[in-house]
Amino acid sequence: MKENSQPFTVETERLRLLPLTLAQLSLIETDFVALEQCLGLTPASFELNAPPAFMEEFFEAIRSHTVPSVAANPDDYRWFTQWMLIHKTENCLAGGMGMSGLPDAAGEVSIGYFINRTFENKGLASEALAAILQFIFVHPSVSTAVAYTASIDNASVTVLQKNGFNSGGTVEGGYKWFKNKI
Numbered sequence: 307m308k309e310n311s312q313p314f315t316v317e318t319e320r321l322r323l324l325p326l327t328l329a330q331l332s333l334i335e336t337d338f339v340a341l342e343q344c345l346g347l348t349p350a351s352f353e354l355n356a357p358p359a360f361m362e363e364f365f366e367a368i369r370s371h372t373v374p375s376v377a378a379n380p381d382d383y384r385w386f387t388q389w390m391l392i393h394k395t396e397n398c399l400a401g402g403m404g405m406s407g408l409p410d411a412a413g414e415v416s417i418g419y420f421i422n423r424t425f426e427n428k429g430l431a432s433e434a435l436a437a438i439l440q441f442i443f444v445h446p447s448v449s450t451a452v453a454y455t456a457s458i459d460n461a462s463v464t465v466l467q468k469n470g471f472n473s474g475g476t477v478e479g480g481y482k483w484f485k486n487k488i
Contacts, residue, residue: 325384350398413449
């Protein structure tokens with residue numbers, strides 16, 4: 307993993323993970339093409355292998371949680387914002403990733419991610435998750451990364467298992483997964 311200073315990014319072999327600033331974050335729902343232009347990306351169609359309600363929930367979370375949290379925590383915005391997964395070779399958006407914020411009192415940080423259908427089954431989600439875990443586990447108060455899945459048998463579970471997550475059992479609406487800091 308390599309971190310650059312201006313702007314902050316985390317890089318992997320095939321991806322550049324870029325945490326969106328408050329100004330960039332505001333473009334996600336209102337003008338996605340402007341966001342791609344602002345980031346210097348090649349425009350690409352973006353399609354998720356998810357129920358239609360996912361995007362409604364995603365935009366609602368951006369409005370009600372992410373934007374206010376980034377605004378309230380400018381020095382720690384990377385823990386609250388949406389990270390864009392940019393495919394280096396194609397210079398386009400391959401997916402996104404986010405965290406729940408700074409670690410809670412138990413040292414837990416929840417994470418979530420999605421991949422553009424065009425880039426599914428290429429190992430990019432696993433690669434991005436490995437990189438963001440390195441970023442998360444540098445923080446001295448983090449003890450555990452947590453993720454949730456709707457089922458026990460889907461591609462997201464495979465991504466989590468490849469990155470050393472263990473099952474935390476069932477929770478309302480799905481399954482909990484965790485990885486402890488080593």
